[in-house]
Amino acid sequence: MARPKKHWAMVEASRDEASLAVRLYNDPAEVRSFEGFVVHMHLAWLYLLHAEFTRDKIDHRYWQRDNPRRLERIDGEPKRWELTKSARERWPDPQNPVRANLEFFIGLRNKVEHRFAREQQALSAVVSGQAQALLLNYEEELTTQFGMTSSLATRLRFPVFVGSFTAEGEKALRRLRKMLPASLRMFIAEYNANLDPSVSDDPRYELRLRVFQELAPKDPDALAIQYTRYDDLTDDERAAVEQLGRKGNVIIKERVRNVAGADELRPTQVVKAVQARIPYRFTTDDFQRAWKKLDVRPPSKSPHPERTEEKYCTYDKRHGDYGYKPAYVEKLVRECSNAEGFTNPTGKPARDKVTMALVAVPTTG
Known part of the structure; x- marks a missing residue:
């Protein structure tokens, strides 16, 4: 052996x-x-x-x-x-x-x-x-x-507590x-x-759980404790979980839930913030292309405008618009800091700021 x-x-x-x-x-x-x-x-x-x-x-x-x-x-x-x-x-x-x-x-x-x-x-x-x-x-x-x-x-067993x-x-x-x-x-x-x-916000850093008690076991082969990943749920199932979770939360860490306008930016503010930190031009058109490609929020006139990527964007029902998180600015900066990365979310080639500025200067003489 x-x-x-x-x-x-x-x-x-x-x-x-x-x-x-x-x-x-x-x-x-x-x-x-x-x-x-x-x-x-x-x-x-x-x-x-x-x-x-x-x-x-x-x-x-x-x-x-x-x-x-x-x-x-x-x-x-x-x-x-x-x-x-x-x-x-x-x-x-x-x-x-x-x-x-x-x-x-x-x-x-x-x-x-x-x-x-x-x-x-x-x-x-x-x-x-x-x-x-x-x-x-x-x-x-x-x-x-x-x-x-x-x-x-x-x-290891699930502890009784x-x-x-x-x-x-x-x-x-x-x-x-x-x-x-x-x-x-x-x-x-x-x-x-x-x-x-x-x-x-990643569960690999901190795991937060909501626990729901079943009324009666229906499957004799089912385990007493079963774990379902949030990412594996459909949009309707996620909405249902969020609604049910508003009462009886079993959450390890209290955190401030999304409040409209608490730390959010308007689209023009996002554009300016990204433009200031990358070596390329970043316009409103690039911004719109990016949120569509990255699936940050639903398209306009969606029947479910609230289904956003919560860590990047939230929907303000009262005003009917969207606010963007500082984390979304950071993501865009990371994505667009090099020419290849810029094309991924925007679908357009990167345009150097200096080059574009020189083109805009009129010649004289």
Whole structure:
């Protein structure tokens, strides 16, 4: 029988750490349960990424700066990349929501380790959406890289709990959130404020759930808990979910719902903002072409004008027009900052500002 490859031992160690992390998180008798979850998920991710690097023959050891031929060592063992560097190697894009979620918990671990023992419950209530995303991202990376047989689905069960399933439980959780120390509230607020909305609204950064109780099970083969992705719903189903969700929300993080005009821009403001930040002309015609191509909002005279891409645009029913989010300006700037990217949303070739300005200058003499 062939010996298992070296990286498989690291995968198993990673799975053990993740299982222990969840067991601690779900143990109400454990005083430092949330700290334990963060620490052991940190190790689970570190071992998992190191297993990938080992399998792919990526050298993840540190070499001495003054002598690049010699390894850095700690207690005789080669020093290997920490989780921060490993995550940046795996996801080079700083806007990747999986990396953003990991870096959030790396920073949080540095804040809470061996401190804030009395605030463990409050902290877990505030960032439980990010914690759930951390675990789901881990499961996705684990099974994508090492196959479905490595899944934690058979190890972990949906916990039995009260939480916000009852009115009194929801009130207790809201009171608990207010007990979080100011330093931790500041860290969480500042970290989230520095994220692009496309990252902070991504479920891979923070998972938010609405739970609906079925009246009776109809399928004997159905699981007690079934997860349906919002993106997989039809437009009518999404509208129904939004309507039902207005009462009885089970949402981990309070967030300001869309309010007409709160932080929105008119089309002319979007055009000016984009024009100022890219090297090409960006006109009202380009703006109109872009929202159609990117499906940011429904076409004019649509029977459902409210069905917008919410993170970029909202419909103002009272005035019958649309407001555009700063995140949409950022998206257009990213798309249109080079000639090829400019053509994708606008369907037109990029036109250099300087060239166009010279053409417009009349000749004399």
